Amino acid sequence: MALLKYLKSFFVGIWSLITGMAVTVKYLCKPAVTMQYPEERWKMPERFRGKVILIKEKCIACTLCAKACPVACLEVVPAVDESNKRLKTPAKFIYSMETCMFCALCVEPCPTQAILMDQSYELSVYDRKTLVQDLIRESEERNRV
Amino acid sequence: MKFIWMLLISAIIAGFISISAMFLIWWERKVSAHIQTRLGPMRVGWHGVLQSIADAVKLLLKENILPKGADKWVFLAAPVVAFAPAFMAYVCIPFGEAFGKTLIVQDLNIGILYILSVTSLGVLGIFMAGWGSNNKYSLLGGMRSVAQMVSYEVPVVLSIVGVLMLANSLSMVEIVHAQKGMWFIMPQFLGFFIYITAATAEVNRAPFDIPEAESEIVAGFHTEYSGMKFAMFFVAEYTNLFTISAIATTLFLGGWLGPKVFHPVIWFLIKTYGVVFLLIWARWTFPRLRVDQMMEMSWKFLVPLALVNIGITGIVVLWLY
Numbered sequence: 001m002a003l004l005k006y007l008k009s010f011f012v013g014i015w016s017l018i019t020g021m022a023v024t025v026k027y028l029c030k031p032a033v034t035m036q037y038p039e040e041r042w043k044m045p046e047r048f049r050g051k052v053i054l055i056k057e058k059c060i061a062c063t064l065c066a067k068a069c070p071v072a073c074l075e076v077v078p079a080v081d082e083s084n085k086r087l088k089t090p091a092k093f094i095y096s097m098e099t100c101m102f103c104a105l106c107v108e109p110c111p112t113q114a115i116l117m118d119q120s121y122e123l124s125v126y127d128r129k130t131l132v133q134d135l136i137r138e139s140e141e142r143n144r145v
Numbered sequence: 146m147k148f149i150w151m152l153l154i155s156a157i158i159a160g161f162i163s164i165s166a167m168f169l170i171w172w173e174r175k176v177s178a179h180i181q182t183r184l185g186p187m188r189v190g191w192h193g194v195l196q197s198i199a200d201a202v203k204l205l206l207k208e209n210i211l212p213k214g215a216d217k218w219v220f221l222a223a224p225v226v227a228f229a230p231a232f233m234a235y236v237c238i239p240f241g242e243a244f245g246k247t248l249i250v251q252d253l254n255i256g257i258l259y260i261l262s263v264t265s266l267g268v269l270g271i272f273m274a275g276w277g278s279n280n281k282y283s284l285l286g287g288m289r290s291v292a293q294m295v296s297y298e299v300p301v302v303l304s305i306v307g308v309l310m311l312a313n314s315l316s317m318v319e320i321v322h323a324q325k326g327m328w329f330i331m332p333q334f335l336g337f338f339i340y341i342t343a344a345t346a347e348v349n350r351a352p353f354d355i356p357e358a359e360s361e362i363v364a365g366f367h368t369e370y371s372g373m374k375f376a377m378f379f380v381a382e383y384t385n386l387f388t389i390s391a392i393a394t395t396l397f398l399g400g401w402l403g404p405k406v407f408h409p410v411i412w413f414l415i416k417t418y419g420v421v422f423l424l425i426w427a428r429w430t431f432p433r434l435r436v437d438q439m440m441e442m443s444w445k446f447l448v449p450l451a452l453v454n455i456g457i458t459g460i461v462v463l464w465l466y
Contacts, residue, residue, distance in 0.1 A: 010446075017431070024180045024430040034184040 044119035049102045051120050052095050056139035058114035061090040065106035065115050073099040074106060090136060097123065097131040154250055158235045166383040167197035172418075173425050180429045207372030212279060215369065219277035224370065224377035227270025231384040233263045238391045239317045241401035241409035247318050248410065256317035257309070260392060261302060264347075267385065268294040271349075271366050274378070278369035286365020289355050289436060296443045297346040297353075303451035304339035307332075307458040308396045321400030328399040332461070335454045337397045339447050344389040345424060346439065348382065352431035353439055390420035 035042070044050065052074075061078035077092035106115055125131060171186065171194060178185025186193025211217060237256040240248040253259050268291055275287015309315060311332065312323035323329075330337050346353035357365035367378050394400060394416040401409035403416075434442065 020430045021426060024426060027182055028176065028180050028426075030182055032179060032184045033182045036184070036187060 042121075044121060046119075048119050048121070049104050049117045051097065051118055051123060052100065052106065052135070053116050053118050053142075054090075054093055054095075054135035054139050055114045055116070056090070056093075056136055056143075058112040059090050059093070060088040060112055060114070061086075062111065064109040064111070068105045068109045070103065070105060071099045071101055073097070093135040095133050095135050097133065098128060158232070158250070162232065162235070162384050162387075163380065165387050166380045167201065169383045169386060169421060170197045170200075170379070172421075173428075176422070176425045177429045180426075201376065204372055204376040209373070210369075210371050212369045214279040216277040216279065219273050220369075221277075221374075223270050223274035223277055224374045224381070225270070226273055227267055228377045228381040228384075230263050230266040230270075231381045231388060234260045234385075234388045237317050238388070239321060239395060239400060239413075241411075241413045243408070243410060249318060252316055252318045255315045257305065257315050257320070257392070257396070260317075260388070261298075264385065264388060265294065265298055267381065270381070274370065275366040278366070280369050282362040282364075283366050283368050285362050286357060286368070289362075290349060290366060292436075293349070293353065293355065293439060294347055296440060297343045297447075300339055300343040300443060300447035300451050301347055303448065303455060304336045304343060305396055306451075306455050307336040310455075310458050310462050317395050317400075321395055321402060324399040324402060328397065328402075330397040333397060333454070333458070335450060336458075337393070339451050339454065340393060340397070341420075341423070343443070343447055344393070345427065346443070348385040348389055350382075350386065350424060351428040352433050354433060355436055355439060386421060386424065387417065390417045390424065393417075393420045 061076060063076045063078070066072070066074040066076045073096045075092065075094040075096075076090055079087040079089045079091035081087055102117070104117055107117055174196070175185045175192070186196035189195040189199050211220065236250045237253055237260050238249065239252070242248065271290045271294075272287045275283045275285075275290070278284070308320065308329050311329060312320040314320060314323065320329075349357060355361075357367070362368075367375055370378060391413075394413060398416045398420070400416075401413040403409070403412035407415070
């Protein structure tokens with residue numbers, strides 16, 4: 001009886017080893033999940049909340065976005081004409097990314113969909129000053145391209 | 146003239162060992178990575194083939210560190226003592242037949258006995274490293290290693306006795322020639338299984354890597370080693386891996402014999418690296434054994450099985466062959 005038990009344990013042991021080897025060889029044949037980062041990048045989903053961007057032509061400088069921002073990282077100043085009358089275009093649109101918490105609360109109240117969040121996620125910089133960005137200039141640069 | 150010839154042969158073997166060890170390290174990293182659905186080294190060269198060379202250069206440039214309170218000469222000699230037996234075993238490995246000659250440094254008539262006795266000297270280097278480091282983990286690792294290698298020597302030797310009975314010779318070349326009709330893995334499957342298991346333990350590889358057991362005793366005997374001395378241990382480990390695979394190929398898989406599609410040397414290397422792949426595959430599948438489980442496996446499982454194998458082979462050879 002003991003001998004039978006010994007032999008059984010032998011075969012059960014071998015079988016479990018083979019099962020384990022089968023699992024690993026199955027994974028060996030599967031493609032790797034690793035991404036070769038600088039060459040391959042994630043494509044972010046459409047509604048991903050990345051960096052805030054402005055479409056200058058649509059903006060009416062209503063400052064609703066700046067008021068909605070919980071951390072006050074947007075500074076919007078409307079343009080004025082000679083008689084100090086407020087124009088429907090921004091003169092200054094400063095975005096400070098170091099305080100931004102990517103909540104998208106600025107995107108929601110915009111009546112003209114001029115402020116959006118893009119899919120970028122590589123937002124680190126070498127200098128803190130570069131985190132404070134002029135979105136009007138950026139929008140113009142984008143248009144030129 | 147003879148001296149120059151000897152020098153040339155040892156240079157060729159040293160070159161082969163280093164290239165083979167580097168290739169095996171790269172290959173092990175790649176296979177393990179893909180088993181874990183990773184990619185492994187990818188940056189240096191095509192799919193990281195030059196990674197091992199980069200690592201070797203890095204290790205060469207490192208400082209030579211001697212721990213405080215270490216037994217200086219024992220500590221310094223240990224990597225050499227561990228590496229030398231791995232190197233010496235190549236004397237008797239037949240790589241194939243070319244130009245009507247057998248590619249073997251010296252076809253000793255006690256070839257397999259020589260390899261077994263020489264490779265078992267490697268444990269001395271490991272114990273010297275454990276003792277000389279003046280570190281409790283190293284000493285524990287060294288002692289575990291001695292216990293493991295001494296007890297697995299027995300099933301290794303017993304498992305190949307069946308082959309020797311069938312081949313009627315201890316010479317590596319004669320053993321290969323005896324397999325012309327049928328590779329010895331067919332009648333000696335049990336022997337092959339026992340040999341592979343025990344030889345894995347003999348070279349301290351996972352699942353029998355308790356002498357280095359990263360999670361228990363840091364890195365065992367080579368905790369205190371760095372730079373080139375560590376590289377020597379590493380190369381010795383992978384050279385031993387190649388050696389046991391070459392022995393398995395010679396004894397069980399017909400050595401360099403095979404259909405005329407490839408050159409005999411290519412056949413030998415294909416089979417040997419096939420066995421190496423099997424060992425790598427096993428390493429990245431099975432968890433590490435406990436010390437007591439490992440001892441039990443040797444004395445209660447492999448040794449009786451090997452004795453049964455010898456008995457059956459003896460009966461068959463004596464009365465039915």
